Amino acid sequence: MSITPEEVLRVAELAYLELSEEELHTYRRQLDGILAYIDKLREIDVSAVEPMAQILSAASPDESDSLRDDIVRPDSSGPKILQQAPEGLPPWFRVPRVISR
Amino acid sequence: MSAATLPSSWTISSIRESLLLKTVSARELTAEFFRRIERDNPRINAFLTVCPERAFAAADHVDALIARGESLPPLAGVPVAMKDVLSTAGVRTTCGSKILENYIPPYDATAVSRLESAGAVILGKTNCDEFAMGSSNENSAFGPVQNPAAPGYVPGGSSGGSAAAVAGQLAVAALGTDTGGSIRQPGACCGITALMPTYGRVSRYGLTAFASSLDRIGPLANSVEDAASVLAAMAGRDPLDATSTSAPVPDYRAQCQEPLHGLRLGIPRQYFGEGLDPEVRQKVEEAIAMLEKLGCRRVDLDMPHTDYAIAAYYIIATGEASSNLARYDGVRYGLREPANSLREMYKRTRGRGFGTEVKRRVMLGTYALSAGYYDAYYLRAQKVRALIARDFAEAFQRADVLITPTTPTPAFRIGERTSDPLKMYLADIYTVTGSLAGIPGISVPCGKSTANLPIGLQVFGPHFTESLVLQVAHAYQEAASPLPS
Incomplete structure (x- = not known):
C-alpha cells in the first residue's frame, strides 16, 4: 500500500502542520518506506490478543485505578503562566480573530 | 582546597566524604563544575542552559548544614544535570526545540524537586533530541553534542547531553528520559551507567510528554552505585502522577552490593542475530562469561516477537x-x-x-x-505490544534477569545516519522491547571496540526489580574494573 501525495497533505492538515512542497515530497517518500516496514505487523495473528494500552495494570494491579481525591486548592501560578503567553492580554490569551462579522 | 588540587573524578560517596572532612565545600565544588562547563561545554555542547544562582543557593544550604553539624541528605552537594525535557521553575526548558526556545516553566518536575530536596546541586539543563525524539542528539534545534569518549561521534540520544555531561565530567550524575532507549543507548555510546526504571517507579509530573505510556525518567552516572543513589532519591508515589506507584522504595544502593547467588541469566537468541556488530557480540559474550564466573547460570532462550518490536x-x-x-x-x-x-x-x-x-x-x-x-496500525501495534510483554513474562519464568547488548553497534559518526530515518529507528531494536514491556533495564560499559568506542551491556529484570538489575550490573562492574578503594 503506497501513501499518496493527497494523503500526505490530508495528514499535514489534520496535524496542523504547514509544510513546504519539498517537505511534503520528502515525507511522502519516507513515510512510504517506514509504513512498508511497519506492514510486517500483519504477519502475526493477533485475533486472540487483547490490546495493551499501558503496563500499569500488569505491573501493579492494586493501583491501576488509584486516583487522588478532587480537592480544590489555592494556586497562585496564574500570572506566571500568563507571562509565558506569546500574546498575553491578562487574564486572557489573545489569538487571531476566530469569528468574522 | 584550591581548584588545582581537586580530584578530576568524583563519586557521590567521595563528595560526601570530602564535605564531611571539610577538604572541600559544596560551594567550592559547585564553582569547580561551572569552571569545567565554561571550559569544555563550547566543545561538547552538553549544556543548553546553566543555572548558577539556583546551584549556589543549593550548595550554600548544604554548607550551612555542615557548619551546624547537622546530618547531610543522601545527595548533599552532588553536582547534577537535568535533561531539558524536565521542567525547572524559573529556568529555561527548551526540550531541544525552537518552539520552546524561550519557555520558562512555572513549576519543577517532581524528579527535579526530589533530587534537590536530597541535597543535589542542579547545574543546568542538558541538550537532547527535540522532544526526546532521536537516537543521536542530532535532532536538537541547538546543535549536536560531541561524544566525550569519542570526538566526532554522536553521544547517542535522545539523552545525549546528559550522557555527555557525565562522561565528560561536567556533572557527577544526570537525569535522562527513556521512551525507546533514550537513557540506555546514550549511556552505552558514552561508556557510562544508565538506568531506565520500571514504568511508574518515578513520577513523570513535570516531564514534557512524548509518549505517555512509555516515558520514564532515570539516572546516568559513572557507577551503578551512584545510579542507585539517584534512583532512591526520586522513586516513589507522587499524587501528581496517577501512574506513579506506591510500591516501597528499597535502599537500592545497599541492595545493589549484595553478592550474586546462583542467578539465572537469560540470553535471548533474538538479541544476538543478524545486524549485531561482531565486536559488540564478543564483548557482551565476555561479560556473560564473567557473570557465570561470579556464580550465575546461563539459560539460552527465545523471545519470538522481538523482531516486531520496532x-x-x-x-x-x-x-x-x-x-x-x-x-x-x-x-x-x-x-x-x-x-x-x-x-x-x-x-x-x-x-x-x-x-x-x-x-x-x-x-x-x-x-x-x-x-x-x-x-490496521495503532490497535494492531497494541496487540503486538501485549505479545512482546508476554515474551518477557515467559522469559522471566526461566531466568531471573536477561542479558543483551544495549545497541547493535557502537556510536557512529555525527552526520553518518541523518539521511535515513528508518535505519536510525532500526538501531533501537534491543532497547524498545523493554520500553514496550514496562520493565527496568540498565546499560553498563563492557569494554571498547578496536576503534576505541564504548560498548554497553544491558540487563533487564521483571517489573520493580531495580535492586536485582542494579545488583547484577554492580557485580559485573566491580569484577570488570575494580574501583580503587
Whole structure:
C-alpha cells in the first residue's frame, strides 16, 4: 500500500502542520518506506490478543485505578503562566480573530 | 582546597566524604563544575542552559548544614544535570526545540524537586533530541553534542547531553528520559551507567510528554552505585502522577552490593542475530562469561516477537506523540508565528517551530491514528505490544534477569545516519522491547571496540526489580574494573 501525495497533505492538515512542497515530497517518500516496514505487523495473528494500552495494570494491579481525591486548592501560578503567553492580554490569551462579522 | 588540587573524578560517596572532612565545600565544588562547563561545554555542547544562582543557593544550604553539624541528605552537594525535557521553575526548558526556545516553566518536575530536596546541586539543563525524539542528539534545534569518549561521534540520544555531561565530567550524575532507549543507548555510546526504571517507579509530573505510556525518567552516572543513589532519591508515589506507584522504595544502593547467588541469566537468541556488530557480540559474550564466573547460570532462550518490536514501537510512540504535541499551538506559551486566522497561526507556528524529525513523527502518528487506519496500525501495534510483554513474562519464568547488548553497534559518526530515518529507528531494536514491556533495564560499559568506542551491556529484570538489575550490573562492574578503594 503506497501513501499518496493527497494523503500526505490530508495528514499535514489534520496535524496542523504547514509544510513546504519539498517537505511534503520528502515525507511522502519516507513515510512510504517506514509504513512498508511497519506492514510486517500483519504477519502475526493477533485475533486472540487483547490490546495493551499501558503496563500499569500488569505491573501493579492494586493501583491501576488509584486516583487522588478532587480537592480544590489555592494556586497562585496564574500570572506566571500568563507571562509565558506569546500574546498575553491578562487574564486572557489573545489569538487571531476566530469569528468574522 | 584550591581548584588545582581537586580530584578530576568524583563519586557521590567521595563528595560526601570530602564535605564531611571539610577538604572541600559544596560551594567550592559547585564553582569547580561551572569552571569545567565554561571550559569544555563550547566543545561538547552538553549544556543548553546553566543555572548558577539556583546551584549556589543549593550548595550554600548544604554548607550551612555542615557548619551546624547537622546530618547531610543522601545527595548533599552532588553536582547534577537535568535533561531539558524536565521542567525547572524559573529556568529555561527548551526540550531541544525552537518552539520552546524561550519557555520558562512555572513549576519543577517532581524528579527535579526530589533530587534537590536530597541535597543535589542542579547545574543546568542538558541538550537532547527535540522532544526526546532521536537516537543521536542530532535532532536538537541547538546543535549536536560531541561524544566525550569519542570526538566526532554522536553521544547517542535522545539523552545525549546528559550522557555527555557525565562522561565528560561536567556533572557527577544526570537525569535522562527513556521512551525507546533514550537513557540506555546514550549511556552505552558514552561508556557510562544508565538506568531506565520500571514504568511508574518515578513520577513523570513535570516531564514534557512524548509518549505517555512509555516515558520514564532515570539516572546516568559513572557507577551503578551512584545510579542507585539517584534512583532512591526520586522513586516513589507522587499524587501528581496517577501512574506513579506506591510500591516501597528499597535502599537500592545497599541492595545493589549484595553478592550474586546462583542467578539465572537469560540470553535471548533474538538479541544476538543478524545486524549485531561482531565486536559488540564478543564483548557482551565476555561479560556473560564473567557473570557465570561470579556464580550465575546461563539459560539460552527465545523471545519470538522481538523482531516486531520496532514496528509496534514506532506506531505507538508516534501516535501518542502526535496527540501530546498538539499542545504546541502558539497560544499559551512558546513560539507564535503571526497569521491572519487562528488555523493559519497554528499551522505556521508548528510548521516552523518543529524540526524535521518531530514533524515526521507527528505525521506518522497522525496517519496511524486517522480514520480508517486505526485498527490496521495503532490497535494492531497494541496487540503486538501485549505479545512482546508476554515474551518477557515467559522469559522471566526461566531466568531471573536477561542479558543483551544495549545497541547493535557502537556510536557512529555525527552526520553518518541523518539521511535515513528508518535505519536510525532500526538501531533501537534491543532497547524498545523493554520500553514496550514496562520493565527496568540498565546499560553498563563492557569494554571498547578496536576503534576505541564504548560498548554497553544491558540487563533487564521483571517489573520493580531495580535492586536485582542494579545488583547484577554492580557485580559485573566491580569484577570488570575494580574501583580503587
